[in-house]
Amino acid sequence: xxxxxxxxxxxxxxxxSDQINWSKAMTLxxxxxxxRNHDQEIFDAIHQCAIxxxxxxxxxxxxxxxxxxxxxxxxxxxxxxxxxSILGISDEPVVSDPFVHRVLCTAAESWTSACQDSRCxxxxxx
Numbered sequence: 001x002x003x004x005x006x007x008x009x010x011x012x013x014x015x016x017s018d019q020i021n022w023s024k025a026m027t028l029x030x031x032x033x034x035x036r037n038h039d040q041e042i043f044d045a046i047h048q049c050a051i052x053x054x055x056x057x058x059x060x061x062x063x064x065x066x067x068x069x070x071x072x073x074x075x076x077x078x079x080x081x082x083x084x085s086i087l088g089i090s091d092e093p094v095v096s097d098p099f100v101h102r103v104l105c106t107a108a109e110s111w112t113s114a115c116q117d118s119r120c121x122x123x124x125x126x
Contacts, residue, residue, distance in 0.1 A: 009045035047085035082126035
């Protein structure tokens with residue numbers, strides 16, 4: 001994995017607060033919207049941050065994924081839906097905390113809506 005993108009994702013999620021680092025998040029979203037070249041690296045880094053973090057950072061990882069869905073173009077939304085790293089956020093140990101699980105379920109509703117609005121919702125993701 002590219003250390004550059006792994007480090008950037010960590011800066012977004014491990015912000016030290018209850019919010020993601022929005023400036024860095026939007027920079028990564030712009031990169032992903034322009035090219036599919038770094039999807040896997042970035043998605044894997046998000047997954048790693050989510051599974052090896054405390055509650056706050058798990059919630060920040062979900063917030064970052066939420067930002068990707070809400071600010072992503074159609075090609076990015078399609079890539080997110082088929083990424084095993086992004087889909088893996090709904091597995092243990094991320095959702096072992098009931099509060100994190102509830103936040104994820106709530107966010108997932110808006111993710112399907114974003115894909116549906118962009119006319120790229122896939123049946124497996126649904």
